[in-house]
Amino acid sequence: MKTIHTMSIKEWCRKYPLLEKIITYEEVLWLNPGSKNRVSQPAVGPGTQAIQDAADRLERFRPYIASVFPETRPDKGLIESPLRPIPAMQEALPEEAHLQTNGRFLLKCDNLLPISGSIKARGGIYEVLKHAEQIAISSNLLTPNDDYSILAEQKARAIFAEHSISVGSTGNLGLSIGIIGAELGFRVSVHMSADGRQWKKDLLRKHGVKVIEYNSDYSHAVAAGRKQAQQDPRCHFIDDEHSMDLFLGYAVAARRLQKQLTNLSIAVDSDHPLFVYLPCGVGGGPGGITYGLKQIFGSDVHCFFAEPTHSPCMLLGLYTGLHDKVSVRDFGLDNITGADGLAVGRPSSFIAKLMESLVDGIFTVDDRELYRLLALLANTEGIQMEPSALAGMAGMTRIIASSACQNHTGLNTSHTAATHIIWGTGGSMVPQKEMAEYYQRGSKLQKQHNKTC
Numbered sequence: 001m002k003t004i005h006t007m008s009i010k011e012w013c014r015k016y017p018l019l020e021k022i023i024t025y026e027e028v029l030w031l032n033p034g035s036k037n038r039v040s041q042p043a044v045g046p047g048t049q050a051i052q053d054a055a056d057r058l059e060r061f062r063p064y065i066a067s068v069f070p071e072t073r074p075d076k077g078l079i080e081s082p083l084r085p086i087p088a089m090q091e092a093l094p095e096e097a098h099l100q101t102n103g104r105f106l107l108k109c110d111n112l113l114p115i116s117g118s119i120k121a122r123g124g125i126y127e128v129l130k131h132a133e134q135i136a137i138s139s140n141l142l143t144p145n146d147d148y149s150i151l152a153e154q155k156a157r158a159i160f161a162e163h164s165i166s167v168g169s170t171g172n173l174g175l176s177i178g179i180i181g182a183e184l185g186f187r188v189s190v191h192m193s194a195d196g197r198q199w200k201k202d203l204l205r206k207h208g209v210k211v212i213e214y215n216s217d218y219s220h221a222v223a224a225g226r227k228q229a230q231q232d233p234r235c236h237f238i239d240d241e242h243s244m245d246l247f248l249g250y251a252v253a254a255r256r257l258q259k260q261l262t263n264l265s266i267a268v269d270s271d272h273p274l275f276v277y278l279p280c281g282v283g284g285g286p287g288g289i290t291y292g293l294k295q296i297f298g299s300d301v302h303c304f305f306a307e308p309t310h311s312p313c314m315l316l317g318l319y320t321g322l323h324d325k326v327s328v329r330d331f332g333l334d335n336i337t338g339a340d341g342l343a344v345g346r347p348s349s350f351i352a353k354l355m356e357s358l359v360d361g362i363f364t365v366d367d368r369e370l371y372r373l374l375a376l377l378a379n380t381e382g383i384q385m386e387p388s389a390l391a392g393m394a395g396m397t398r399i400i401a402s403s404a405c406q407n408h409t410g411l412n413t414s415h416t417a418a419t420h421i422i423w424g425t426g427g428s429m430v431p432q433k434e435m436a437e438y439y440q441r442g443s444k445l446q447k448q449h450n451k452t453c
Contacts, residue, residue, distance in 0.1 A: 004330050005322065012331075016319055022364070023331045025309045029363040029398055030319055031408040034356045042294050045354055046244060046251075051292060054126060054248040055255060061129050063149040068183055071114045079121055081109045083260040083421070088380035089393075096449075097397040103418035104266065105396065108257065111385045111427035116176035118341070118389075118426030119250070119285045124176030124238070126249025128165065131236050132184050135163060157185030164189065166229045167238040168222030170281065171196040172341050172426055177238055178209035191225040193218045195343040199431050217335055218282070218344045219327075240282050241324070241348045250288025251295075258296050261419075268297050272417045275399060277392035279425050280305035280314050280362070281344040283351035287359075289423070294358050302360045304399060306391035308337035308367060314355070315362040317347040324349035338367045339388035341426060361405065365394045368445050375442030384435055385427035392422045 004012060013019045021028050062077030072079065083106055090105035113121040136142040136151060139159050150156065164187040167177050174190035181188040189210045192201055194217065201211045214221050222241060229237030240246065261268060268274045274297060278286035283305075290303040307315055310333055317323040327345045328335050335345040373390040377383050399405050400420075427435075 004326065009331060012320070018319065019331070022309075022312060022315065022319075023333060025333070025366070027309060027364050027366055027369075028315075029361060029402055029405070030315055031361040031405060032318065032356075032359055035358060035360045042291060042354075042358060044357075045291055046248060048295055050244075050248055051251045051255070051295065054130075054245075055252045057130060057133065058126060058249075058252060060144060061133075061148050063147050064151045065115075067149040067152045069115055079114055079125060080256055081111075081113045083108050083257065083264070086377075086381050086383075086422075089377055092376060092380050093393075093397050094400070097401060099397060099401055101397075101400055102416035103420060106419065106421045107381075107383070108421050108423045109383075111383075111389055111424045113428075116172070116179050117429035118172040118176065119423070120172040120176040120426075122253055123243075123246035123249035123284060123288060124167075124173050125180045126252070127238050127243060127245040128177055128180045128184065128186070130245055131165070132160060132186075135159065151184065160185035161187065162234065163187070164232060164235040165238065166225045166235050167191065168218065168220075168225035168240065169193070169196065170218050170221075170340050170343050171200040173238075173240055174209075174211075175200050175204060175429070178204040179207055182207045182209050189225070189228060191221040191228070193221040193343070195337075195340045197340055197434070199434060203429070219346050240284055242350050243284070244350075246284050247288040247291070247351070250285050251292035253289050254292025254296055257293070257421075266419055268300050268419070270300055272300075272419065274301040275418060275420045276301060276303045276423065277395035277399075277421070278303060278305055278423045279339070279342055279388055279391035280307050281311075281342040281388075282346075283314050283348045283355070285425070286423075287348070287351035287355055290358050291354065303358070304392075304395050305355075305359055305362045306395055307362060307364050308339045308342050308370070308388075308391065309364045310337045310367070311335050311339075311343050311345065312362070312364050313344050314347040314352060315364065317352045318355065318359070318362065323347060323352040339370055339386075339391060341386075341388040342391060360408070361399075363395055363398050365391050369394055371438060371442035372445040372449055373442070375439050375446045378439055378442075379446075383424075384430070384439075385424050386430050386435075387438060389425045389427050392424070396420050396422065 066077035086107045094101040110119040165181045166189045168191040191212045229235040280286045293301045370387040370390045373393045
């Protein structure tokens with residue numbers, strides 16, 4: 001009989017009853033007992049000064065970004081996305097679920113982030129920029145008080161060309177690192193798992209990035225990238241499983257979001273709770289954003305991660321307490337999902353341990369629901385996102401309908417003063433032919449759904 005850390009699957013299910021549904025690919029909602037009594041800001045983690053340093057660094061790089069990426073010039077090199085209401089979707093989702101809801105529903109459009117069109121443009125680009133800054137300062141090319149657009153000059157590119165960057169990815173992280181790394185002049189290698197889309201590989205190669213493909217999953221690609229970097233002292237490995245710099249790049253988003261909420265005259269306090277729904281793969285993006293939001297809003301913000309039913313790695317790690325010591329495959333799950341950015345079998349130990357007291361819950365979403373919601377969003381709002389970006393969308397009705405969640409948070413989740421933000425993590429760079437295929441699949445599922453309602 002197969003055992004996992006000395007216990008059989010049957011014994012694990014007896015100890016953790018929700019596993020029975022998880023291992024049969026059923027959609028579930030888990031509420032984190034570790035977050036229930038937390039009322040203050042995070043007690044562990046890098047702290048507010050580290051996030052401020054990251055924000056300041058991104059500010060210093062704005063002249064450079066604007067000089068080499070024309071699409072960022074209207075915002076003077078700021079890499080940021082809109083926060084927009086989705087009234088038609090807000091009406092459609094609760095109506096489908098036969099719910100009475102109030103409050104405000106917003107979409108954080110990271111699918112529109114410039115340069116690489118996904119949430120990875122935050123952490124991935126930030127870490128490459130920080131690495132470039134360190135090399136430039138040590139090479140006497142730059143001081144922190146200089147105009148960073150000088151890094152676009154050939155002298156800087158020649159120095160960066162003596163260095164390389166390596167990363168393992170399912171797609172979007174590799175895309176962000178590859179595009180910015182190659183633009184700076186680095187030699188970049190992206191170790192791509194079998195889940196990576198062909199168009200992402202083609203686009204990386206078009207930018208001069210070396211793409212190394214594997215007939216294996218994300219963890220294998222990361223391990224291969226790490227091994228390559230260990231053999232070259234001038235190779236910087238961007239470790240999606242453990243990187244603090246990636247984490248800080250994502251955490252900066254919370255400060256940007258706070259400003260956007262203020263501009264929309266949206267308060268966040270005990271009478272105006274904020275609920276945020278974040279798609280989760282290895283955990284860096286949603287973990288960094290959650291950490292940043294908790295630093296700002298404390299117990300007035302409630303963050304929920306969304307994972308595919310076939311790849312619930314963070315859920316398994318937190319629920320069992322095993323963190324990165326367990327893979328979805330250990331419990332018989334296949335880790336195969338159309339949400340390629342979330343096709344991760346083992347969570348980041350760094351993020352999982354940090355989220356023990358921060359994330360309020362995790363829910364899982366079937367692939368068919370991702371595609372259906374993709375079509376519904378396109379029909380109601382005219383917004384196109386990739387399948388993985390729709391994972392958070394399922395959370396609105398799931399959380400609002402959950403009496404257990406209301407007891408857990410001590411709040412009425414359908415309160416008229418509540419704000420619900422769905423983090424749309426990617427999609428604007430998906431080729432139209434591929435997006436049309438996503439939509440057609442989702443439309444068929446939506447028609448089937450309408451017949452059963």
